[in-house]
Amino acid sequence: MINHSICNYSTKLPPSELPDPRLDYRSISENITSKSLNALNRKVRLPNDGVSSVARAYTEWKRISAELNAKRNARSIVGERIKQCKTDAERQEAISEASKLKAEVKELEATLDVAEKECLSAALAIPNDTHPNSPLGPESAAITLSTHGPEPLPPDPKRDHVMISEQLDLLDLKSGSTVTGTSWYFLRNEAALLELALTNYAMSIAIQRGFTPVTTPDVVRSDIAVRCGFQPRDDTDPPVSHMYHITPTNPSSPELVLAGTAEILLGGMFANKVFSSLSFPLKVVGIGHAFRAEAGARSSDTRGLYRVHQFSKIELFAVTEEETSESMMEEILSVQKSVLDGLELPYKVLDMPSEELGASAYRKYDIEAWMPGRGSWGEVTSLSNCTDYQSRRLHIRYRPQGSASDSAPARLPFAHTLNGTAAAIPRLIVALLENGAILNESGEATGLCLPSALKPFWIGGSGRNIVQWSGA
Numbered sequence: 001m002i003n004h005s006i007c008n009y010s011t012k013l014p015p016s017e018l019p020d021p022r023l024d025y026r027s028i029s030e031n032i033t034s035k036s037l038n039a040l041n042r043k044v045r046l047p048n049d050g051v052s053s054v055a056r057a058y059t060e061w062k063r064i065s066a067e068l069n070a071k072r073n074a075r076s077i078v079g080e081r082i083k084q085c086k087t088d089a090e091r092q093e094a095i096s097e098a099s100k101l102k103a104e105v106k107e108l109e110a111t112l113d114v115a116e117k118e119c120l121s122a123a124l125a126i127p128n129d130t131h132p133n134s135p136l137g138p139e140s141a142a143i144t145l146s147t148h149g150p151e152p153l154p155p156d157p158k159r160d161h162v163m164i165s166e167q168l169d170l171l172d173l174k175s176g177s178t179v180t181g182t183s184w185y186f187l188r189n190e191a192a193l194l195e196l197a198l199t200n201y202a203m204s205i206a207i208q209r210g211f212t213p214v215t216t217p218d219v220v221r222s223d224i225a226v227r228c229g230f231q232p233r234d235d236t237d238p239p240v241s242h243m244y245h246i247t248p249t250n251p252s253s254p255e256l257v258l259a260g261t262a263e264i265l266l267g268g269m270f271a272n273k274v275f276s277s278l279s280f281p282l283k284v285v286g287i288g289h290a291f292r293a294e295a296g297a298r299s300s301d302t303r304g305l306y307r308v309h310q311f312s313k314i315e316l317f318a319v320t321e322e323e324t325s326e327s328m329m330e331e332i333l334s335v336q337k338s339v340l341d342g343l344e345l346p347y348k349v350l351d352m353p354s355e356e357l358g359a360s361a362y363r364k365y366d367i368e369a370w371m372p373g374r375g376s377w378g379e380v381t382s383l384s385n386c387t388d389y390q391s392r393r394l395h396i397r398y399r400p401q402g403s404a405s406d407s408a409p410a411r412l413p414f415a416h417t418l419n420g421t422a423a424a425i426p427r428l429i430v431a432l433l434e435n436g437a438i439l440n441e442s443g444e445a446t447g448l449c450l451p452s453a454l455k456p457f458w459i460g461g462s463g464r465n466i467v468q469w470s471g472a
Contacts, residue, residue: 229360
């Protein structure tokens with residue numbers, strides 16, 4: 001059973017089959033001021049005294065660890081003494097000392113485990129670092145990097161996609177509300193075919209660019225979602241989750257949620273694995289459904305298909321070495337732009353500011369398409385370089401090969417992960433309907449002009465003949 005209620009935020013990880021995240025406590029402890037300022041710039045609410053608590057916990061952990069190692073060494077020395085004792089009195093004295101050390105070691109091991117958990121719990125709330133070129137501030141501080149496509153049409157309420165869909169029988173929101181609830185929907189006729197065409201079109205471009213196609217489950221362990229950085233970001237107190245939680249059928253069942261994005265599943269696919277650097281970059285394109293509770297969404301964004309609880313999405317995901325993640329970000333951006341160029345939409349690429357980066361992104365690009373019926377630009381894709389934020393939590397590591405040094409690193413480095421939307425289907429449908437609607441003299445929609453790039457992926461229809469292809 002799915003529980004639609006909103007869950008409180010916690011820095012504790014749900015039960016997991018993966019090892020505990022391996023976070024860089026040393027870096028956090030040595031950069032208290034910059035890490036604290038970074039969290040402030042990203043509007044991340046840290047528990048207690050935040051970064052300083054990690055530094056204190058890490059110092060205590062190191063102290064206990066050093067004391068434990070000293071006791072273990074002393075116990076080993078006493079063990080050797082026992083073997084060399086010449087009298088019973090000496091042996092009994094050594095055995096008594098060894099017994100005392102054994103109890104002290106056991107107690108210190110338990111204390112160390114508690115200190116390590118405290119360190120981890122405090123550090124899990126700290127967001128990723130921020131790229132030096134990312135602007136600071138709220139969404140309005142985003143920087144436009146480039147603009148593309150045809151000249152935007154003037155704002156026109158007659159081009160509202162809900163109105164167009166009613167006139168052309170493309171969308172059934174009333175039945176969606178009856179069957180499931182508000183912001184659920186049925187696509188009908190050409191809109192249903194448009195979803196299929198967009199899906200295969202975006203997949204084909206990603207595959208041509210070297211991404212391996214993958215289908216993903218719709219359900220994921222909540223532990224994997226949390227490790228990927230999907231933490232609540234509402235301004236409420238306490239913060240709340242936007243995920244749909246599935247009530248377990250028995251106490252031993254794992255804690256499951258409906259996937260908010262295929263990014264979570266694709267990241268989890270690489271979890272707890274070690275790769276050769278020669279196999280990098282690893283590039284996959286996943287097709288799946290995204291489920292969003294969208295608590296607190298603004299009413300202007302909830303009309304029609306713009307902000308819904310379930311939608312089809314094509315997701316790009318890459319795993320790289322540390323040195324190549326920034327170039328991979330530009331490669332994924334070029335795939336996203338190819339998809340939108342073929343759709344002949346006016347769009348712009350934005351470098352997103354610090355308060356829009358969430359927990360995991362080091363840098364984030366959004367692409368917004370012009371939607372004349374809404375009279376505004378609307379986000380249609382997002383792209384994030386998460387550096388090692390996710391890989392440290394998911395244990396995605398690699399073995400460097402072919403380096404100048406013959407010696408292997410003391411510890412295997414963590415990979416960098418990136419994710420980007422190839423196609424968020426409902427948003428693209430909104431943009432295509434509002435830009436491509438054919439209106440008669442009274443302003444009513446009589447047909448659709450769709451980009452010719454979709455024609456090879458169109459499987460036919462009801463014979464209503466309302467679709468025209470650009471350039472035809």
